[in-house]
Amino acid sequence: MSSADLVRHHEEPEEFGGYFIINGNEKLIRYLILPRRNHVISLIRPSFSNRGPSYTQYAVQIRCVRPDQTSVTNTLHYLQNGSAMLRFTWRKQEYVIPIMLVLKALVGASDREIFEGIMMQEYENTFLSDRVELLLRSFKLYTMHTGEQCLEYLGDKFRVILNLPEDWTNAAQGAWLIQKMILVHLDSPREKFRMLL
Amino acid sequence: MLRKLYATVSGSCCADNPDSPQHQEVLLPGSLYGMIIKERMEEILNNIRSNIATDVRNGLAVDFNDSEQYGYIFFVHILITTFRAIFHESLIESQFRHWFKAGKLPRYWQFGLSNWS
Numbered sequence: 001m002s003s004a005d006l007v008r009h010h011e012e013p014e015e016f017g018g019y020f021i022i023n024g025n026e027k028l029i030r031y032l033i034l035p036r037r038n039h040v041i042s043l044i045r046p047s048f049s050n051r052g053p054s055y056t057q058y059a060v061q062i063r064c065v066r067p068d069q070t071s072v073t074n075t076l077h078y079l080q081n082g083s084a085m086l087r088f089t090w091r092k093q094e095y096v097i098p099i100m101l102v103l104k105a106l107v108g109a110s111d112r113e114i115f116e117g118i119m120m121q122e123y124e125n126t127f128l129s130d131r132v133e134l135l136l137r138s139f140k141l142y143t144m145h146t147g148e149q150c151l152e153y154l155g156d157k158f159r160v161i162l163n164l165p166e167d168w169t170n171a172a173q174g175a176w177l178i179q180k181m182i183l184v185h186l187d188s189p190r191e192k193f194r195m196l197l
Numbered sequence: 198m199l200r201k202l203y204a205t206v207s208g209s210c211c212a213d214n215p216d217s218p219q220h221q222e223v224l225l226p227g228s229l230y231g232m233i234i235k236e237r238m239e240e241i242l243n244n245i246r247s248n249i250a251t252d253v254r255n256g257l258a259v260d261f262n263d264s265e266q267y268g269y270i271f272f273v274h275i276l277i278t279t280f281r282a283i284f285h286e287s288l289i290e291s292q293f294r295h296w297f298k299a300g301k302l303p304r305y306w307q308f309g310l311s312n313w314s
Contacts, residue, residue: 018226020297027297029226036222040198041213042205061204069228070235076202084202099199118199127207128200163243182282 037065038185064185072184078197080183082134086196088181090161100139101150103196104135105178106189108147111136117197151175233293248277 003013018029031135035041040062049057058078066070076099077086084099103109109117118132119125144150148171155173183192200242213220 012225015225015227018229022298029229031226032224032229033221034224035215036220039220040201041217042201042210044205044212056206058202058206060198060205062198068231068235070232076198078202078206084199113206118203120200129205131206133201137272197200 008122033081034071035061035063037063041064046075051077055085056080064183066184072181074182081138082131083129083138086182090181093161095158095161098139100135100143100195101142101144101154102178102182103193104139104147105146105148105150105154105174106143106193106196108150109193114197116196151178154178218273 001009008011022029024175026189030086037175040060042058042060044057045059046057048059049055057076061075063071063073063079066125072088077085078097085096086095086099086102087094087114102113103114107113115132115136119129119190122128123138144153151171151174152169153169153174154177155170155175158177159173162177164176168176178189180193183195186192186195201210205212215221
């Protein structure tokens with residue numbers, strides 16, 4: 001049946017089911033429950049604070065789905081110093097990178113751009129402005145200013161793990177990492193940037 | 198996402214309940230096959246790549262100007278790797294068959310998802 005016919009019969013258009021008969025026995029694939037796709041949920045789990053020094057129980061999580069239905073889960077952890085760490089999984093290993101590094105690497109955003117983007121005109125909210133200030137200040141440790149520098153830094157650190165062609169530049173590797181690991185349901189870096197804010 | 202994180206911390210946004218159906222979706226069998234096949238294929242291709250990379254690193258020098266020599270080595274490589282890939286592919290098929298029959302996935306397939314059976 002075509003997709004249109006399937007929909008007419010109230011079936012899933014692109015699904016062919018998990019029902020089999022093997023040696024006369026019925027076998028079916030049980031449906032598993034997953035977190036909803038492309039949807040940010042906030043979590044408070046005491047176990048998050050055991051992840052490392054200065055981690056807190058707060059985090060937001062999103063499960064991003066690629067067009068081929070495979071997914072990547074990105075988690076944003078809140079740290080005690082007001083900044084945040086982005087966590088993703090690659091080849092069954094977890095990695096965390098500072099969110100500022102990602103924001104800068106994505107679009108080469110200026111501090112002002114990030115500040116205005118997060119504040120969204122809500123200047124009287126001092127809690128928020130304090131956190132954003134801390135976030136921006138904490139990144140000064142890294143002494144990286146342009147997006148290109150951030151990409152090079154990322155590529156340099158992840159070169160061994162990514163296992164990409166050895167003649168790629170660090171910046172290219174960093175860009176690949178961001179494209180393949182972070183908010184994979186969005187195409188352009190600008191969209192990813194806006195989503196992260 | 199950052200705004201939501203800060204809102205959660207300040208208490209102006211309460212924590213979502215990941216157990217509520219509002220934040221869930223169903224993994225359809227078709228997507229599951231897709232995920233598995235994709236991962237297997239990726240592994241095969243990576244194997245092929247790492248084989249070639251090892252040879253290159255071991256000084257299996259390839260003169261790109263000498264079309265005959267390069268062509269020969271490349272031809273042998275393609276042969277070996279294709280045979281391997283075909284072998285692996287039949288492996289995937291038999292693993293799928295085993296999965297449906299026994300209702301259990303091989304341990305090393307269980308990527309990121311809990312509660313398999």
